[in-house]
Amino acid sequence: MNGKLFGLGIGPGDPDLITLKALKILQSADVIAYPALEDGDSLARAIVAPHLSGGQPEYAIRIPMSVKREPAQSAYDIAASQLADYLKAGNDVAILCEGDPFFYGSFMYLFGRLSDQFETEVIPGVSSITTCAAALQAPLSARNDILTVLPAPLENDALAKRICEADSIAIMKIGRHFDRIRALLGDLNLTDKARYIERASMKNQKILSLSDVPADAAPYFSMILIHKRGQAWD
């Protein structure tokens, strides 16, 4: 009988922000799998390391970092095939997903390749977006707010249009787009309402005003939150 596939949301970085449900599956799965750098470490594995006894087989899903689509898609084909072998042998496989599996996660690529063939359960996790809001002490959205989540790689025109039409905005995956986004928010007169945070809930979490972020220094795991109401929460 085939094993079961789990997309396991492990939360944003603090090992204690994993759920009880994910922890139980993490510790009981026959095989754990996680995304990893092509020749290096896995952030996902590092997040759950305090919870692992070390006795489980592990599989690193190594995906080349490339702007091109094909190399990554080929790597996902190979990973899916190897994970399918574990599943066909009757092993339950838990794929670790930073944050939530279905919120801008690469788990989608394996889900698309495996969920038709194998029983699949997705365990939601605490996402980066609400973790950033909590760390910034700034409500993300309330009442009838329109909340829009925007990936930073989008072009300025697309970003500006949605920013103008929402009450609350989260801009994700800032990284090398920071300087452009900072200038755009200045043009839109939103600098004062924008809050910047890096690596929310991790040991090296950092909160800075937009003007204090050095040029070209924002990591991929950074986010800008903007609420047009500002501090008026009551």
Next chain:
Amino acid sequence: MNGKLFGLGIGPGDPDLITLKALKILQSADVIAYPALEDGDSLARAIVAPHLSGGQPEYAIRIPMSVKREPAQSAYDIAASQLADYLKAGNDVAILCEGDPFFYGSFMYLFGRLSDQFETEVIPGVSSITTCAAALQAPLSARNDILTVLPAPLENDALAKRICEADSIAIMKIGRHFDRIRALLGDLNLTDKARYIERASMKNQKILSLSDVPADAAPYFSMILIHKRGQAWD
């Protein structure tokens, strides 16, 4: 010395979807507080009931359900004042918040009244939106998707404009607005891409096609997710 205020995200309903961090604070806080119906039960308390030993003082925050703003705001003034008394007496107070405290949560109203006077920490939780996506086995957003979260009480024109401009849409707080929203999605030719779910992760979770939801029967805790890519996830 004053106690500390916690906004405690307890997750969407399944008691096992609480985080380790929230669980520790839940079990160690001097006082737990939670929203409750004016003369009835508290869903938040019911969610965490399996984790409580029963020895902690509890405070029910009773807020009148009203379309008018003033009665609720007065009730929050009174609750904030009574919680402040606990805090001034040196008690750590944990306010239980369904889902995440800063994602469309009423915690905002107490945060606005208390966080200036008392040390406050917000513990993010698993939100309803990713829980619905997980239960529906439908990725919420990926790659450079624009995700927009819309409260159902907004008017049709406002909803339609944002729905047309996003890749992925979550419509929250459906309740009595269901029939109008279903008709709107029909007009926008999105019925086939819309997924409906009630009470995600709770024991009485229900997934239906839009056409199978009886008129006037959607509860407040229901959501519609729409992804324009449909099932093309790889």
